[in-house]
Amino acid sequence: MAVVTMTEYGALPAVQITAADGAQATVSLFGAHLLSWKTADGQERLFVSSRTPLDGSKAIRGGVPVIFPQFNVRGPGLRHGFARVSTWRLSGSGGDGGRSFLEFSLDQNDLPPEHAQAWPHAFALTLRFTLHGDALDAEFKVANTGAQAFAFGVALHTYYDVGQLAATSISGLQHQQYTDHHLNTLTQEHPALHFTEKHDRLYKSTPALTLNTANATLRLEQQGFSEWVVWNPGQADAAALVDLADDEYLRFVCIEPARIDQQPLEAGASWTGQHKICV
Numbered sequence: 490m491a492v493v494t495m496t497e498y499g500a501l502p503a504v505q506i507t508a509a510d511g512a513q514a515t516v517s518l519f520g521a522h523l524l525s526w527k528t529a530d531g532q533e534r535l536f537v538s539s540r541t542p543l544d545g546s547k548a549i550r551g552g553v554p555v556i557f558p559q560f561n562v563r564g565p566g567l568r569h570g571f572a573r574v575s576t577w578r579l580s581g582s583g584g585d586g587g588r589s590f591l592e593f594s595l596d597q598n599d600l601p602p603e604h605a606q607a608w609p610h611a612f613a614l615t616l617r618f619t620l621h622g623d624a625l626d627a628e629f630k631v632a633n634t635g636a637q638a639f640a641f642g643v644a645l646h647t648y649y650d651v652g653q654l655a656a657t658s659i660s661g662l663q664h665q666q667y668t669d670h671h672l673n674t675l676t677q678e679h680p681a682l683h684f685t686e687k688h689d690r691l692y693k694s695t696p697a698l699t700l701n702t703a704n705a706t707l708r709l710e711q712q713g714f715s716e717w718v719v720w721n722p723g724q725a726d727a728a729a730l731v732d733l734a735d736d737e738y739l740r741f742v743c744i745e746p747a748r749i750d751q752q753p754l755e756a757g758a759s760w761t762g763q764h765k766i767c768v
């Protein structure tokens with residue numbers, strides 16, 4: 490049986506689930522933000538900045554920020570959208586047969602007036618995190634509950650704790666096309682991507698890739714999304730981030746299943762994206 494408890498993470502109300510095998514996840518209601526995922530061996534898999542605000546005043550730097558309804562500045566609204574700075578509801582939890590889950594929901598009635606007015610659509614978001622063995626699944630559903638189509642972009646902006654950036658690589662992207670931060674479109678020739686400088690790349694999605702760190706090999710799978718975003722700020726950009734210690738860029742990479750462009754969702758329709766991380 491899974492054990493679900495209310496807790497606090499910094500000053501934020503959070504929910505913690507512990508599976509029968511000891512695997513554990515902690516999610517703050519602010520942003521439905523996964524802040525910690527520990528496999529049954531007790532090892533933390535996610536990175537959270539030591540300098541991040543944890544009081545709801547600003548988005549959290551680390552864990553899994555939920556990006557909706559726009560990616561970065563690719564849309565008319567708030568950078569990376571309002572979902573990561575909104576307070577979600579815990580809408581379900583439980584577990585059986587080795588699967589334990591927490592589910593969070595957000596709709597237009599949960600938004601403060603400034604966000605609801607800036608993005609005036611009827612919607613329902615559902616985000617379910619499921620622990621099973623050494624894997625974590627995230628299922629993200631966007632429903633259009635209104636009478637008109639709306640367009641949206643989305644990402645699960647996952648920060649992995651890699652221990653040492655110099656010993657980290659990503660495989661599974663060879664021959665894939667990507668766009669870099671200079672907006673050049675290129676094809677990756679090397680079998681593995683290493684982090685010797687800043688990387689901010691949008692790859693066309695592949696069903697799976699592998700994150701290799703000094704201590705672990707993680708298999709990442711996605712369905713329903715259309716890109717993988719790979720980001721590490723490098724030394725200079727990291728120094729400019731006030732919510733990240735100067736040397737912390739050496740401890741994480743972000744690999745994000747994403748739907749970068751604003752694509753329409755018809756009235757009454759829904760979209761689902763799935764992300765699975767296996768150790």
Ligand SMILES: O=P(O)(O)OC[C@H]1O[C@H](O)[C@H](O)[C@@H](O)[C@@H]1O
Pocket residue numbers: 561568569689690718719720743
């Ligand atoms: O600082 P944030 O708003 O959280 O954005 C952090 C990063 O998110 C994504 O990975 C983008 O590709 C980057 O360009 C951006 O710098």
